[in-house]
Amino acid sequence: MPNDVTVRKDSPVPREAGAPSVRIDGVDVRFRSKKRDVTALREVSVDVAMGEFVAIVGPSGCGKSTLLKLVAGLLAPSRGEVRLQGERVSGPRHDIGYVFQRAALLEWRSARRNILLQAEMRKMPAQQARARACELVAMTGLEGFEDAYPHELSGGMQQRVALCRALLHQPPVLLMDEPFGALDALTREQMNIELHRIWRETGTTILLVTHSIAEAVYLADRVVVMSPRPGTITEIIDVGLPARRDYAETMGRDEFRDATTHIRGLLGTAAAGD
Template sequence: MSEPKTDPQDGADAEAQGPGAVEIDGVAVRFRSRRRDVTALREASLNVKSGEFVAIVGPSGCGKSTLLKLVAGLLKPSSGTVRLHGEQVTGPRADIGYVFQRAALLEWRSARRNIMLQAEMRRMPSEQARKRTAELIEMTGLGGFEDALPHELSGGMQQRVALCRALLHEPPVLLMDEPFGALDALTREQLNIEMNRIWRETRTTVLLVTHSIAEAAYLADRVVVMTDRPGTIAEIIDVGLPAERDYAETMARPEFARVTNRARTLLGAGVNAAD
């Protein structure tokens, strides 16, 4: 694998703007037990600017989800440092949102009340939480399904509820761990389009883990390609597409082909491999 490559301007921009929203500096993670030692991550470094959308792709078991857990403060690095807005992460953070592969909704609570669970846990003012919930329901196209129970919602709608829940407290950083991986292709495409629109409206800093190279290239400003375990960053690819992206038109653009082909080459899949 080649050394990580970035646009030189990225470093200049980050320096001019001060600390990044997320700074991962020389991080390694090692898990030790009586039977074996496993290095999940080695010397991983990444600087994510405020409002940037960064997607992370790589082989299974390469440490993609581990990176998100480090940023969330759910896991401590064996070496190196992680910072959010210049502050070192030393434990679980309240200033992030987290969306998982499974929506993990409470079956006995309506869509609205599942979203409001975030407010209850954070002791948000009730009127503020209700107003924000209504805004998010409208933003994500859940209008008319506010009182539906999870079993009455499609998989895509359940993930929309989970996204609303993660965004309720207006976190400056949103972490997404393969949130659309279990959905059918058409629903996944629709949610990719919605996610692009929501990100443009909120300008939340997003770190997305995905196994889909096409999804990464469509949604992100930059695509981080990781190596096999012990995972590190092989290359960071600048996507170079406008923030507002029509799905079909984006797929046909040379910038999209450049990013997906380069990512496939780095992952050893060949440029004609399917996602």
């Protein structure tokens, strides 16, 4: 494997000293039922720095989504611990943002009112929430569609609304679970470009689960490659790409080709979701 795949020459945001934004330390997850016990994750440890973008790839059922649930406090580890902003995660975290594969918008609410649902749930000051919503609408290219209802929006635009909703309260960490998996190839490419730009502008720490190796390498600082269940970390790849990435130019870079080829080799597949 060439050295430039594992050497990061620059960073899109300054790295802060001290505790990482997310720390997953020696985590096991076991599910027990009357019939059998299943180990979903075994001895998983990874630190994510402030403002870092980390993508997680691996075969279906390896525990990728389970890792996000641990960080969100929706699931407790059977062993080990998870820390968020230096604080041990011991229950559901309300300060994070979460984006799922489906936008899960309320059909009877406009795009703007779907975004502001976050503010209502969190009892944010109305004026502050509206100002933040306007900022996010402009950032995500939704201007002119604020009053449209979900059925009037394309899949990509619905996911933009979901992203705005997740970012409304300015979370320190954004979790994304296959957010573009249901989109067509061209829309997914555009959403990748937009997400990378938004990440650079906001400096939010992002953990992304994806089946697409190309998506992971294009978007992330580092890619966590997981083994089949029970999920363990096979390797963590530093992609070595510049902070600012033109999509077409990035696809042709040696660093991109080297990283995607190496990850495919680790997963033992020629495609792995691409």
